[in-house]
Amino acid sequence: MNVRRVADLGPADRRALFERDAGVDAASETARDIVERVRTEGDVALREYTSEFDGVEVGNLDITDEAERAAETVDPDLRDHIETAAANVREFHEAQLPDDWRREFSPGRELGRRFRPIERVGVYVPGGAAAYPSSALMGVVPAVVAGVEHVAVVTPPAEELNDATLAAINLAGADAVYQVGGAQAIAALAYGTETVSSVEKVVGPGNRFVTAAKAEVRGDVAIDFLAGPSEVLVLADGDANPRYVAAELVAQAEHDANASVVAVTDDEDLAEAVREEVDRQAGERERSDVVREALSNEASGVFHARSMPEAVLFAEEYAAEHLVVLADDDEALLDRISNAGSVFLGPHTPVAAGDYASGTNHVLPTNGGARVFGGLSVETFLRSTTVQRLSESGLADLRNTVTTLARAEGLEAHAASVEVRFEEE
Numbered sequence: 018m019n020v021r022r023v024a025d026l027g028p029a030d031r032r033a034l035f036e037r038d039a040g041v042d043a044a045s046e047t048a049r050d051i052v053e054r055v056r057t058e059g060d061v062a063l064r065e066y067t068s069e070f071d072g073v074e075v076g077n078l079d080i081t082d083e084a085e086r087a088a089e090t091v092d093p094d095l096r097d098h099i100e101t102a103a104a105n106v107r108e109f110h111e112a113q114l115p116d117d118w119r120r121e122f123s124p125g126r127e128l129g130r131r132f133r134p135i136e137r138v139g140v141y142v143p144g145g146a147a148a149y150p151s152s153a154l155m156g157v158v159p160a161v162v163a164g165v166e167h168v169a170v171v172t173p174p175a176e177e178l179n180d181a182t183l184a185a186i187n188l189a190g191a192d193a194v195y196q197v198g199g200a201q202a203i204a205a206l207a208y209g210t211e212t213v214s215s216v217e218k219v220v221g222p223g224n225r226f227v228t229a230a231k232a233e234v235r236g237d238v239a240i241d242f243l244a245g246p247s248e249v250l251v252l253a254d255g256d257a258n259p260r261y262v263a264a265e266l267v268a269q270a271e272h273d274a275n276a277s278v279v280a281v282t283d284d285e286d287l288a289e290a291v292r293e294e295v296d297r298q299a300g301e302r303e304r305s306d307v308v309r310e311a312l313s314n315e316a317s318g319v320f321h322a323r324s325m326p327e328a329v330l331f332a333e334e335y336a337a338e339h340l341v342v343l344a345d346d347d348e349a350l351l352d353r354i355s356n357a358g359s360v361f362l363g364p365h366t367p368v369a370a371g372d373y374a375s376g377t378n379h380v381l382p383t384n385g386g387a388r389v390f391g392g393l394s395v396e397t398f399l400r401s402t403t404v405q406r407l408s409e410s411g412l413a414d415l416r417n418t419v420t421t422l423a424r425a426e427g428l429e430a431h432a433a434s435v436e437v438r439f440e441e442e
């Protein structure tokens with residue numbers, strides 16, 4: 018990996034960086050075929066795909082009881098830490114619960130909003146190369162806090178089911194758990210099969226096949242947003258510690274060969290030091306082949322900007338899932354940034370803290386989705402309804418405006434529905 022200068026980036030480089038897709042487009046056709054087969058063939062298709070992609074012949078797809086057992090038998094120390102993380106996630110998400118409200122905006126014109134949970138949701142908990150008990154907490158806890166009645170979880174199977182993931186799913190409060198992963202799991206939640214009942218909204222992160230499948234079912238079922246292969250962008254000034262910068266890149270790179278990891282700084286020496294550190298740290302990791310592939314992606318790299326404003330502009334255009342700011346004036350830099358899924362400020366705030374335990378949600382938009390979406394939250398599981406009551410005088414105040422606009426639209430019955438209220442019986 019070479020240090021690249023932001024000023025030298027051509028249109029093709031900028032497209033690769035700022036319109037990145039982490040292999041999701043290339044997975045779309047496969048995902049579409051899988052979704053269609055599951056929709057028409059149900060459990061038979063689920064079992065066949067599970068055998069093909071996960072190499073497992075599953076017995077019962079429903080593993081709700083196994084999850085309950087795992088919560089009792091999992092290593093007590095691990096269970097304690099799962100519960101600590103869950104408590105922090107719960108606390109942060111409870112703070113997001115909105116209150117219903119109603120207010121009189123002018124005499125006789127009372128308007129408000131109320132919030133109710135979606136009734137049935139499905140949470141994807143990834144579990145291919147690595148197991149993700151933390152993603153179980155991030156998906157299920159906010160749904161439970163929002164008051165969702167039925168929370169179903171799907172997660173890929175393995176010869177030996179991962180106890181920590183199962184325990185976390187149960188401890189977080191899921192109602193049903195199915196051992197199925199990939200695009201087939203998303204299709205099962207969207208359309209239902211003999212075993213898996215369909216839901217109203219599908220949420221959660223996953224690899225490019227999972228992400229492509231969510232894009233495919235969107236429209237038939239609600240989804241949160243596309244949360245694909247992980248990303249991090251580190252915005253650093255010359256005082257940043259290159260070991261910390263490199264550690265952030267290597268950490269998110271170990272998720273997936275399709276992960277995108279970037280550092281941008283106005284200090285050429287720091288850029289060079291980060292590049293060397295990344296090389297060194299990448300070689301030390303168990304998943305160093307995955308890390309190296311992620312580091313060599315077109316959307317990854319170490320970049321030298323001519324100034325911090327140029328580096329900030331780069332970060333804004335990139336719109337990363339995670340933005341780490343390692344700079345003296347981090348709060349001032351933050352003020353100039355809007356596009357990021359989650360921001361980590363200062364030398365003691367690694368992304369891993371938010372990935373596992375600080376309490377914020379780690380299910381976040383990737384591939385530039387942060388330009389228009391926020392991460393998973395309690396609001397993801399709520400819908401709002403507006404409520405209004407007008408008094409007779411409140412309606413009288415609006416009478417001419419409503420009838421004039423209704424007639425301008427050629428909708429006489431709308432106007433009449435107001436006028437009838439002022440006519441003598």
Ligand SMILES: NC(=O)c1ccc[n+]([C@@H]2O[C@H](COP(=O)([O-])OP(=O)(O)OC[C@H]3O[C@@H](n4cnc5c(N)ncnc54)[C@H](O)[C@@H]3O)[C@@H](O)[C@H]2O)c1
Nearest residue numbers: 143144145146173198199222223224246247272273380381
């Ligand atoms: N953006 C976020 O918020 C966020 C959060 C956590 C994890 N992640 C991401 O989740 C992903 C986890 O990936 P993973 O692969 O370990 O687990 P996964 O559960 O996402 O995917 C595993 C499934 O992929 C399917 N699959 C694998 N190869 C396939 C192929 N060739 N064709 C069709 N289907 C195939 C299989 O069905 C398998 O069950 C990583 O990319 C990680 O970065 C993202």
Ligand SMILES: N[C@H](CO)Cc1c[nH]c[nH+]1
Nearest residue numbers: 149151152247248372379
């Ligand atoms: N960094 C991931 C989100 O992109 C979340 C995660 C789970 N486990 C470790 N990290």
Ligand SMILES: [Zn+2]
Nearest residue numbers: 247268269372
């Ligand atoms: Zn992570």
